[in-house]
Amino acid sequence: MHNRVGRTLLVLSAVLALVTVAPATTAAADTIQTGNSVCSMYVNSVGFGAYCSSGNAYIPTIQPAPPPPTWRDKLNGRPFVPCRDFGIPKGIRLPKAPDGKEWVMRITITDYKLDTYNGGPDAHLERAYVPVDAQDRAQCPFPDYMEQFWRRFEGVYPPPALQVMPTYTPRVNVPAYFTLTPESSEVQTDNTGSLSGLYDDRHNLSMRGMVVEMVVDPGDNTGTFKCRVGVTPLDDPDGYDQTQDPYHQMNPCKHVYKKSSASQPDKMYTVKLTITWEVSYWIGKDAGGWKPIGQANVTAVQRLPVQEAQAIGG
Known part of the structure; x- marks a missing residue:
């Protein structure tokens, strides 16, 4: 059971803003027949959508x-x-x-x-x-x-919002865990938690975008590492178990900094993220479920301070 008291969740989206980099051209496209129309769907690094012929x-x-x-x-x-x-x-x-x-x-x-x-x-x-x-x-x-x-009809991906646990300022030699907020890991039409990012009732066609992978360059010249990404439960948005210490967590998306960021520009590491969105579609009551169209990458930059001293409880 996760402890909900005194959580240290902080989303780095304001002071330490994520900056998206120049997008790429169309990553994938597909044409389908749905009901009385033909739809051409597309995926790129900004968003996804469909053009239907009827x-x-x-x-x-x-x-x-x-x-x-x-x-x-x-x-x-x-x-x-x-x-x-x-x-x-x-x-x-x-x-x-x-x-x-x-x-x-x-x-x-x-x-x-x-x-x-x-x-x-x-x-x-x-x-x-x-x-x-x-x-x-x-x-x-x-x-x-x-x-x-x-x-x-079309939609765009939400701005990426990076979460770092157990504290917003990682400590040297203590694992730092990286996740994206649920709101920035999937495209939603409303606040109900629906996985359908776009729904066209005129053609009985749904499309959704979800983050499936994130490649992290922690900025300390140790190389990149890859994280499989799924949408965390709404009651556990950071996927971090407060009842366990930082060395005993289930989340494999982690990095251990060996040096503080004191010598870095602005005393912060530049963390580079490559976020992979997968877009799928669903036609009406199709028993086959969601069918993938393709994937596209969004790149972002995060400035992250790392401290030498470890605070109590941190």
């Missing part, structure tokens, strides 16, 4: 239910425009666009059949980053009636 799910209001309207029915004689330009997702790095042009993400619905209610079994989305001017944009117009065929 509008609201078909829910008949009369019984017996008539067949769902086809894409051709929805068009009502108007032309189908298979492409749409979106802004570049955060975290994507591109070279300077040619003069007079700007970068867009152009998503195109391909291999679709208009006489089906969801574009057909071969419909899928193709993504491209292209520089465009007014003439280029005219090749991919977006009339109002095409809105019903598209849906976009």
Whole structure:
């Protein structure tokens, strides 16, 4: 049993701020069929999201239910425009666009059949980053009636918040334990603890992001070490057992500093973190559960003081 009295938990997020470094390009992407739509999902070092090729799910209001309207029915004689330009997702790095042009993400619905209610079994989305001017944009117009065929939703990772136990200032020759707060280890839509970071009721699609690994460079030239990371229980956010001393803990994510940080810049070690997010999706009541899309890394820097003297109880 863990002792809840007099815990020394301090989250280093204000005075010793974590600073995220320049993000990378898209780490992974996947296209799936869900209900009456096709969704293209992406993962990068800033966040994740989905672009879906169809509008609201078909829910008949009369019984017996008539067949769902086809894409051709929805068009009502108007032309189908298979492409749409979106802004570049955060975290994507591109070279300077040619003069007079700007970068867009152009998503195109391909291999679709208009006489089906969801574009057909071969419909899928193709993504491209292209520089465009007014003439280029005219090749991919977006009339109002095409809105019903598209849906976009996305989220970003929370700022990483590092916890160091048993004290916020580690002592020489005493193990220091590293964890991330539950709030910064998963993407949540609310305060209920739900593991679904994004939920789109229009397509019955859920997406979530969770930290699965953290590589720590403690800053004392001893090399990096890797920590498998899971979300700690809400009633034990730091994973540290106060009934045990620092030498008898279950958390394997630890480091022992042999020297104080007195000789370091600002008398603090520079701790570098590489945090790996894994993004998964779930379709409706799929018995198969969460299916991974891919992983992306977020890098951060933590300034950490280490003291020579060991305080009582510390």
